[in-house]
Amino acid sequence: MSVHIDIAGLRPERVAVVPSPLAELGMALHALSEPAHHPGLQGWVTGVSARLDPHLADRMCEADFLWRSTFSDLFMPWAGLPDAGTLPGGTLAEELDQLDKLSDEQFVDAALEFTCAVGYGTCGPTPLSDPGVRRRALELAAARGPQQLRFTERLLTDPPAIRAWLRQFLRDCDEAFFAEAWGRLRHQLAADTRHKTDLLRHKGLPGMLAAVSRAITLDATGTRLTVDKLGGDDATTAGDGGLLLVPTSLGWPHLMVLHRYGWRPVLHYPVGSPELAAPPSLDQLALRMTALSHPVRMRICRFLARSAYTTGELAQVLGMTAPEISRHLALLKKAGLLTTRRRGRYVLHQLDVTVVARLGSEFLEGILR
Incomplete structure (x- = not known):
């Protein structure tokens, strides 16, 4: 469930x-097309959408599978x-010129990566070079509706025309809403x-990556970087x-890796x-959701959300043996869902409601990361 980057040497x-x-x-x-992914941008999305030219909005839908x-x-x-x-250009115009320098094969392969996944991380035939891959791309496009099929057919038939279309579309988006936003965001x-960059200079790559995201780790040898993301x-x-x-x-909550x-x-x-609130790893998130999915542990949580209980007290109210309760408590504790405190010779357990309350947003952040 991770992406790895070999940085040896x-x-x-x-x-x-x-x-x-x-x-x-x-x-x-992406935010304009999927506002639910970015709840913090609702005001901006609403404002841009309200004043967006209908013709530009239609063109945005025409190729929205790209974003x-x-x-x-x-x-x-x-x-x-x-x-x-x-390196990235200092202006949008510079980067559009860089986009023009990609070969047609690179352009088409990247454009169809979500509809014709022939091997993102490996070298393989492209829809422009292999008839079989081309047919598969059209089949997958057709499954997503006539609009995407039409666009994919045009892309495969005349890549230069689509490249010119995309360049003009991005320039129109810049004029309509992005230039204003970039003027604020670039600072x-x-x-x-x-x-x-200062962290990289003074604390090295580990120190800089720790400030970028806690989902990025460097192995002990400093030669392998791992990004905690769902997928292969x-x-x-x-x-x-x-x-x-x-x-x-x-972009929050998306932590993306181009590989x-x-x-x-x-x-x-x-x-x-x-994201700086240190979301749990995907393994920890899965463990928490698994721990809460068992009906007995759900009943235990019902009591522990209201008050602190000893193992013996839970066994009595739930009609179970103390060893059975202990096994369930151990799993909940391993998942980081319980707090414990000692009172004399007794150990009291209580549900950490703050952690449980964050699970929904952490799940969303985890699968969108």
């Missing part, structure tokens, strides 16, 4: 923290360019970039291109968000 100067206006525009489009479920790697084109040292992202155990290598970290203000084969690995992380 990675020199500190090959690690860079850089904001990206194009990546932030991708997150803006609705998550956002496409096309919003990080600098990671796919042959020059391993390419926060620049400040975070300076802070993380995917892996990539930070080669000559090094490792890029890109902050996002609009496409042949592209530079990128950590796209949220700043200025509740």
Whole structure:
């Protein structure tokens, strides 16, 4: 349930923290398409949606598979360019020029990554080079409705036309709402970039990563970076291109990892968000939900939410033996759901209602991370 990045031999100067206006525009489009993923942005989403030109809104829906479920790697084109040292542009116009430098194969493969997953982290045939992959891409697009099918057919038939369409669409979005938002956000992202760069210089990669997200860990040898995300155990290598970290203000709770084969690995992380409250790992989250799913433990929690009980008292009120109760309490305690305190020779157990109350938001953060 993790993504791994091999950083053996990675020199500190090959690690860079850089904001990206194009990546932030991708997150803006995602938030507008899936506002439920970003409850903290409801006011901004409502304001933008209310004044959005209907024609632009229709175009936004036309290709929303590029940013609705998550956002496409096309919003990080600098990671796919042959020059391993390419960084995000300082302006949206610069990054749109970088997007133009991707090959048609790269563009189409990245655009269809959520509808034609032939192997995100491996080298394989593309819809432009393999008829079988092309047919599969169209089948998967058809399953998502006629609008996506039409767009995919156009993409596969005439990639340059779709590339021109997307470039113009992104420029129109910039004029309609993003330029104003970026004018506010870029200062926060620049400040975070300076802070993380200073941490990297003075505390090394472990110290900087600890400030980025507690979901990112470095192994004892300092050669393998692990991101706690749902999914398969995917892996990539930070080669000559090094490792890029890109902050996002609009992106919480998404902690994204670009690990496409042949592209530079990128950590796209949220700043200025509740994520700093240290959410549990996915394993700990699964353990808590499993612990609460048992009917007996639910009954135990009902009592412990109201008052502190000893094991013997719970055994009496529930009509069970003390060893049976102890086994259930041990699992709840292992999951971090109980507090205990000693009173003389008795041990009192109580439900940590604060932890339980956070489970809903932690579950959402975990699966959207």
